[in-house]
Amino acid sequence: MKNKKIYQLLTIAFMVFSSSINAQDLLDKLNEEFPDKPVYEIATFKTTRIGLGHSIETRKKGALEISLYNRYWNIPNFEGQRFLADVVSTRYGLDYSFSDNFTFGLGYTNHDKITDGFVKYKLLKQRADSRKAYVSIALLQTFSHRKFETTDGGIYEPVTTSSNNYAFTSQVLVARKINSELSLQITPTFIHRKANPLNDDANNQFAVGFGGRHKIGGHASIVSEYFYVANPLESVETYNAFMVGVNWELSHLLLQFQVTNARNFVEDTFITQTTNNFNAKDGNFHFGFNATFVLHTKKKKIK
Amino acid sequence: MNKLFPLFFLLISFADFDVKQSQFIARQGQVSFFSYTSVENIEAKNNQVLSLLDIDKKEIAISMLMRAFVFKKDLMYEHFNESYIESDMYPKANFIGKIIDFDASNKETQTRIVRGKLTIHGITKEIEIKTAIENTKGNYSISGDFDISIKDFQIKVPPILSSNIAKTISIKFTFQYQPYEE
Numbered sequence: 001m002k003n004k005k006i007y008q009l010l011t012i013a014f015m016v017f018s019s020s021i022n023a024q025d026l027l028d029k030l031n032e033e034f035p036d037k038p039v040y041e042i043a044t045f046k047t048t049r050i051g052l053g054h055s056i057e058t059r060k061k062g063a064l065e066i067s068l069y070n071r072y073w074n075i076p077n078f079e080g081q082r083f084l085a086d087v088v089s090t091r092y093g094l095d096y097s098f099s100d101n102f103t104f105g106l107g108y109t110n111h112d113k114i115t116d117g118f119v120k121y122k123l124l125k126q127r128a129d130s131r132k133a134y135v136s137i138a139l140l141q142t143f144s145h146r147k148f149e150t151t152d153g154g155i156y157e158p159v160t161t162s163s164n165n166y167a168f169t170s171q172v173l174v175a176r177k178i179n180s181e182l183s184l185q186i187t188p189t190f191i192h193r194k195a196n197p198l199n200d201d202a203n204n205q206f207a208v209g210f211g212g213r214h215k216i217g218g219h220a221s222i223v224s225e226y227f228y229v230a231n232p233l234e235s236v237e238t239y240n241a242f243m244v245g246v247n248w249e250l251s252h253l254l255l256q257f258q259v260t261n262a263r264n265f266v267e268d269t270f271i272t273q274t275t276n277n278f279n280a281k282d283g284n285f286h287f288g289f290n291a292t293f294v295l296h297t298k299k300k301k302i303k
Numbered sequence: 304m305n306k307l308f309p310l311f312f313l314l315i316s317f318a319d320f321d322v323k324q325s326q327f328i329a330r331q332g333q334v335s336f337f338s339y340t341s342v343e344n345i346e347a348k349n350n351q352v353l354s355l356l357d358i359d360k361k362e363i364a365i366s367m368l369m370r371a372f373v374f375k376k377d378l379m380y381e382h383f384n385e386s387y388i389e390s391d392m393y394p395k396a397n398f399i400g401k402i403i404d405f406d407a408s409n410k411e412t413q414t415r416i417v418r419g420k421l422t423i424h425g426i427t428k429e430i431e432i433k434t435a436i437e438n439t440k441g442n443y444s445i446s447g448d449f450d451i452s453i454k455d456f457q458i459k460v461p462p463i464l465s466s467n468i469a470k471t472i473s474i475k476f477t478f479q480y481q482p483y484e485e
Contacts, residue, residue, distance in 0.1 A: 026355045026364035027399050033328065033353050039370065043385045060377035128391070180391045218386035219461055249386075251343075251467055252378060296376040302335070302348045 039129040044136055044177040045185070047292065048095065048103070048120075050211040051225050051243045051258050052270055055185060056138040056175040058122045059097040062298025065105075067093040069265050069290045076283040085287070087111065091265040109265050116266040118142040126177060140171040144266045167193040167268035171209075185211040189227070191268045199235035206230040207271050213247065220248045223256075227271045239277040241270050245288065256290035325359040327443055327480035334367060334476045338469040345379060345468070347372040354478045356443055358407040363417060363445070365398040365478075387458050387468075388424055397422040405436070412437050417447075424456045446477040 045055035048065065059065060072085035080086070089111030097103045101122040108115050124137040146165045168191070175185035187209030194203070211225040227241045245258025261278040262270040263286060276284040332352035338345040352367040369390040374380040384390040400419015417432045434447035450471045453460065460468050 025399075026357060026362055027366060027397055030353050030355050030364050030366040031395075033330070034366075034368065035351075042370075043381050046381070046385070063377060180389070217461075218389075218459060219464075249382070251382070251464060294378055296378070299375045300373060300377075302346055302373055302375060303350075 038127055040133075041126040041128045041136070041177045044126065044175050044183045045213055045223075046221070046249055047247055047254050047256065049256070049290070050185065050213065051223050051245050051247075051256060051288070051290075052241060052260065052262055053187060053209055053211065053225060053227070053267060054118075054120065054138075054140050054171065054173060055211065056122065056136045056173045058101060058103045058120055058138065059095070059294065060100050061097055062296060063097045064295040064297050065093070065095040065292055066295065067091075067095070067107075067290065067292040069093065069288070071260075071263060071265070071286050071288050073263065073284075073286045074282040076281070078282075089263065089265070107265070112146065112264055112266075112269065114144050114146045114264070114266050114269065116142060116144040126175075135174050135176045137175075138173040140169075140173060142169045142171075142267050143167070144169075144268055165194060167191065167266075169267040169271070171267070175211075181215040183213050185209070187211065189267070189271060191272055193268065201233050201235050202231055205232075205272050209271070219250070220246060223247050223258075229272055233272060236273075236275060238272060239274050241274045242278045243288070252294050254290075254292040254294070256288070256292075258288040258290075260286050260288055262286065324441075324482045325357055326483040327356040327358070328483040329354040329356075329478035329480045332365070332367075332476065332478040334474065336372075336472050336474045338472050340467060340469050343467045345374070347374045347379070347383065349373070352476070352478070354445075354480070355483065356445070356478075356480050358405070358443070361402045361405040361407075363398075363400055363402060363419070365476075367396050368394060369396060370394065387460070393423075393425045395422075396424075400432075402434070402436070407438070410438055421451070423451070424458055426456045428455055442482075443480040444478060445480070446475075448473060448475040450474070 045057050047055060048057050048059065049055060069091040071089045073087050075086040078086045089109060091107050091109040093105060093107035095103055095105035103120045106117045118140060120138055120140045122138045124133055126136040127133040144167050148163045148165055149160055170190045172188050173185060175183060177183045189207040189209060191205040192203060207227050207229045209225060209227045213221045213223040215221045224244045229240060232238050239261060241262040243258050243260035243262065245256055248255045261276050261284055262274050264270040330353060331350055332354045333348065333350050334352045335348040349367050349372045351371045352365060354363065354365045356363050369388050370384060372383065374383065398419055398421045400417045403416045403418060405415055406413065413436050415434055415436055417434050420427050421430050432447055432449045434445050437444045450473050452471050
């Protein structure tokens with residue numbers, strides 16, 4: 001008798017259960033049907049440079065970045081009347097992405113007369129849906145070339161000798177998109193330079209870069225960067241490079257406005273050879289304006 | 304007899320499950336949208352849209368991941384997800400609605416109105432969409448197009464870029480359904 005009751009109860013329970021499955025919302029059912037595909041974070045930084053240095057971002061295959069980086073500053077007690085600022089330094093750059101993860105770039109800075117190039121490889125992409133890939137990692141190797149001309153000898157027999165100076169910078173860029181607004185990056189840096197016989201500066205220097213961005217709208221963000229040098233140059237007094245600025249994107253054009261104490265554009269120079277501190281004095285205050293145009297040479301086909 | 308009665312019920316409820324196919328699923332539904340302006344044409348397509356069709360209740364549900372849209376230019380993809388649709392906050396777009404006067408047994412193409420709720424960018428709007436429903440050998444396919452206003456879904460376009468993005472976006476969709484097995 002008791003058994004029978006349980007039997008009947010179970011049957012009713014089953015019927016209620018099965019009918020509740022039928023009545024389940026169609027949308028809930030659909031949401032369970034989504035395939036498990038990895039979701040990667042996009043736009044940890046929207047630009048391939050945070051401001052001074054590189055960010056973990058690489059452009060997708062076939063993207064050509066045409067960039068113009070400008071730095072303006074004044075010469076203390078300068079007598080002349082130049083337009084806008086006493087000195088303008090410009091880096092003309094071209095970056096091409098051979099694949100989604102690999103970029104090659106070249107640049108020339110007119111004020112420093114430095115030619116530079118880099119290769120950048122994106123090693124790891126941060127996952128949005130799991131904790132497996134907690135950060136994004138990119139590797140950067142740059143090289144720069146600077147030609148020095150020195151004149152020796154007497155007035156009657158001047159001998160101009162030129163020496164080539166090469167420097168190499170290796171960086172491991174590690175960044176995490178904390179939330180949709182905030183991204184942080186830490187950049188261990190190794191810089192190698194050919195020995196200079198005139199001073200006892202180290203050939204190898206170590207530095208760490210810290211960078212971050214905070215979105216202030218759909219198209220604009222505040223960015224900041226700081227580079228700490230572990231073994232600074234001894235022949236000249238140098239300061240750590242600092243930058244704070246605004247990145248703004250206008251469809252294919254990316255604009256960066258910044259205030260900084262760094263004068264140079266190439267990694268090995270601005271990280272280790274910034275000879276002034278960050279303040280508003282003439283000669284120390286640098287205004288930066290970077291414009292980057294992204295050209296898609298390969299367009300995806302929409303099938 | 305009293306003992307057999309629940310067993311009988313049980314059998315019927317099982318049989319009910321097996322025989323009657325009332326739900327159909329589309330796993331590779333296609334949704335594309337177009338923004339035509341004099342400055343720039345933007346086009347994107349999503350080939351992984353999910354949809355369920357319940358022919359008994361005459362209901363249809365659609366769900367898609369915004370990140371699955373493919374654009375011609377990669378920067379468009381980034382801006383779409385990051386700045387306009389904000390796909391990290393609102394990863395999906397949904398639709399749930401009823402097909403008015405739907406006749407599941409009709410073998411000819413029927414044009415019907417689907418009335419329901421469309422959710423994009425976290426905003427839900429009531430809409431009516433004209434669709435063409437085909438029934439080929441028991442498998443259904445639904446297609447159609449409609450326009451939405453980006454203002455309705457609070458998608459903000461900065462004034463400086465307002466000439467690049469159309470005020471109304473036209474959307475096209477096609478779904479091929481197969482019997483749904485749970």
